[in-house]
Amino acid sequence: MSETLKLVRHRRGLKASEVALRMGLPLRTYHHFEGGRAHIDIERIRSFAEATDSDPHAILTAVLIGSPAFAARTMDNKMVSVLISGAQRFDERLGDRLSRIEVARFIAATRRMFDDLEADLAERDEEARRWLINRDAPRE
Numbered sequence: 001m002s003e004t005l006k007l008v009r010h011r012r013g014l015k016a017s018e019v020a021l022r023m024g025l026p027l028r029t030y031h032h033f034e035g036g037r038a039h040i041d042i043e044r045i046r047s048f049a050e051a052t053d054s055d056p057h058a059i060l061t062a063v064l065i066g067s068p069a070f071a072a073r074t075m076d077n078k079m080v081s082v083l084i085s086g087a088q089r090f091d092e093r094l095g096d097r098l099s100r101i102e103v104a105r106f107i108a109a110t111r112r113m114f115d116d117l118e119a120d121l122a123e124r125d126e127e128a129r130r131w132l133i134n135r136d137a138p139r140e
Contacts, residue, residue, distance in 0.1 A: 001059075002036035004068040008054045009034070011072045022051035057081045 009019055020030035023044075032038045033048070040063075042056075049056035054075035061080050062071035074080060091098060 001040060001063050002034060004059055004062045004071045005034045005048060007068050007072045008048075008052050008059065008075055011075065012052045012054070014052060019048065019051050023047045055079065055081050057084050 009016065016030055016034060017027055019034075020027045023030065024047075025033070033041075033044055038044075040060075045059055046056045048054075049059060052075070054071065055078045057080035058071045058074040058078070062068050094101075
């Protein structure tokens with residue numbers, strides 16, 4: 001958790017004192033929180049995410065998957081919060097029928113979603129690369 005919080009704060013270019021102020025915490029308390037010397041407090045993580053304009057769900061996920069960089073990589077697009085919002089909507093719409101969906105269907109749907117996102121990103125990267133090449137090409 002400590003590494004994740006520090007990485008997010010650094011990526012935002014914030015000092016510990018700035019985040020502490022935004023969270024309404026004394027600096028010493030903030031240092032205990034960021035240093036991992038306090039228990040995981042969901043409300044404090046939400047407050048940190050608000051203070052750093054990051055994704056509280058991605059912070060927790062980063063810890064669970066062992067990738068502190070995940071929270072920093074997804075702090076602008078709020079990926080995990082979007083996924084949770086979609087899951088919440090899905091739960092509301094399906095109710096008890098949700099339990100009838102097999103694990104394999106969830107795996108296949110999730111793979112398709114991430115594969116589609118990856119392909120879309122690759123296409124946009126290629127378009128940007130071509131644009132840069134054409135922009136720099138000599139004009140006749």
